[in-house]
Amino acid sequence: MKNKLFLLIALLGTLCFVSCASNQQFIPLPDQSRVVEDPAKGRIYVMRPASVGSAISMDVSDDGRIIGSTGPNSYLCWERPPGRTIISAKSENTTAVGVNVEAGKVNYLFLHVRLGWVIARNILEIVSEEEGKKILKGCSPPKVIR
Numbered sequence: 001m002k003n004k005l006f007l008l009i010a011l012l013g014t015l016c017f018v019s020c021a022s023n024q025q026f027i028p029l030p031d032q033s034r035v036v037e038d039p040a041k042g043r044i045y046v047m048r049p050a051s052v053g054s055a056i057s058m059d060v061s062d063d064g065r066i067i068g069s070t071g072p073n074s075y076l077c078w079e080r081p082p083g084r085t086i087i088s089a090k091s092e093n094t095t096a097v098g099v100n101v102e103a104g105k106v107n108y109l110f111l112h113v114r115l116g117w118v119i120a121r122n123i124l125e126i127v128s129e130e131e132g133k134k135i136l137k138g139c140s141p142p143k144v145i146r
Helices: 002-018 129-136
Strands: 042-048 058-062 065-070 074-080 083-090 094-101 106-114 121-127
Touching (some): 042 058, 042 083, 042 129, 058 074, 065 074, 094 106, 094 121, 106 129
Parallel strands (some): 042 106
Antiparallel strands (some): 042 074, 058 065
């Protein structure tokens, strides 16, 4: 019995490292060659540079509006009007962080992935522009689904 349980756990663990969740965005992706496409809006990046929990997608929302789902080594990017907003990420848990969006400015959020009880857990963290640009270099853009 112990051998069967061990085998099952090993197979599930391997599956988590072999299969990959996709990175999808459900709203338009702004022009990545510009700092901010619409100067009247602010830009937000949610970056997930880790491959831990690669089989798990994490849904990202902006004030309750679903933006997309992150996969390993990926990012989501969108622009919105200035003002205070709540960005949330959901997997086994839901985390949220308040962001002050300013016109013409960029906000960078690091989506940390941690092992959970059943699936991966997440932690959202606001990072500096310098750190955000560095993290973004190792991430792939989303596939836009309309």
